[in-house]
Amino acid sequence: MGDLALDTKVTGSVGRYSARLSRDWEIWGPNGGYIAAIALRAAGEHSRFGRPVSIAGHFLGVAGFDEVILEVKTLRLTKRAESMRVTMTQQKAPIFEALVWTCAPMEGLEHELALSPATFEPESVPSTAERMAESGVELGYKFWSNFDERSETWLAADEWLERTPSYPSFERFYRFLPTSTFDDLWVDACRSLILIDTLGWPAVCQLHVDSGYVAPSIDITCSFHRARIEEPWLFAQATSVSANAGIIGCEGKVWARDGALLAMGTSQLLCRPMPSPAEP
Numbered sequence: 001m002g003d004l005a006l007d008t009k010v011t012g013s014v015g016r017y018s019a020r021l022s023r024d025w026e027i028w029g030p031n032g033g034y035i036a037a038i039a040l041r042a043a044g045e046h047s048r049f050g051r052p053v054s055i056a057g058h059f060l061g062v063a064g065f066d067e068v069i070l071e072v073k074t075l076r077l078t079k080r081a082e083s084m085r086v087t088m089t090q091q092k093a094p095i096f097e098a099l100v101w102t103c104a105p106m107e108g109l110e111h112e113l114a115l116s117p118a119t120f121e122p123e124s125v126p127s128t129a130e131r132m133a134e135s136g137v138e139l140g141y142k143f144w145s146n147f148d149e150r151s152e153t154w155l156a157a158d159e160w161l162e163r164t165p166s167y168p169s170f171e172r173f174y175r176f177l178p179t180s181t182f183d184d185l186w187v188d189a190c191r192s193l194i195l196i197d198t199l200g201w202p203a204v205c206q207l208h209v210d211s212g213y214v215a216p217s218i219d220i221t222c223s224f225h226r227a228r229i230e231e232p233w234l235f236a237q238a239t240s241v242s243a244n245a246g247i248i249g250c251e252g253k254v255w256a257r258d259g260a261l262l263a264m265g266t267s268q269l270l271c272r273p274m275p276s277p278a279e280p
């Protein structure tokens with residue numbers, strides 16, 4: 001497994017940074033949320049402010065597990081907020097382009113109306129890893145070893161293969177491994193960003209059984225509303241209410257265990273035919 005803080009760390013200064021992609025975040029190549037998280041960390045290193053507000057990014061290429069270069073430019077700076085553009089490349093090839101807002105500590109209006117749908121405590125059920133081990137099933141991608149995942153419901157392997165289509169929603173408790181909490185607000189925000197980017201496709205798979213497609217993200221937007229740096233457990237929910245002409249729209253929300261909404265976002269997925277099995 002990887003470590004979120006170490007594997008998204010960037011080095012450099014004055015608007016130019018570098019990072020090395022870790023294979024521990026591999027799923028169809030480097031996970032998109034992981035790529036976006038590195039861009040967010042670069043913005044955090046560059047900004048004079050300490051609170052991430054939002055990120056909007058386009059995935060432009062598939063990176064290899066090697067060094068990436070990040071160039072950060074301030075587009076607008078005021079006493080209270082800063083807008084930045086982050087450009088990620090690998091060997092001069094475009095990988096990811098993002099706009100990031102950050103702000104200073106402020107006081108303002110307060111409300112919270114998006115209630116958490118969590119109906120169970122994570123410790124009340126076995127982890128997904130435990131359930132899979134009991135069934136003799138191995139994790140499909142190294143990426144999933146970075147989480148302790150807990151679900152109230154569970155389908156055994158044979159039941160999953162024979163499942164009937166259901167509403168395209170996917171929700172779980174997640175705890176990052178081996179380190180679950182982070183004092184740095186930018187690393188803490190990466191937790192929600194990765195979950196929002198990743199869980200759209202599992203939601204789609206609830207409705208489309210054996211679709212014959214895969215659908216990587218082509219964009220991601222995420223707004224960060226609150227931080228719970230002391231809380232290891234996050235409840236994430238993803239839904240997909242529309243798909244058309246090869247594009248799938250997904251929405252995601254992340255709550256802390258106490259019910260506070262931490263982040264919400266959207267992503268668009270691009271359908272691709274499932275690769276054919278390699279010939280023997």
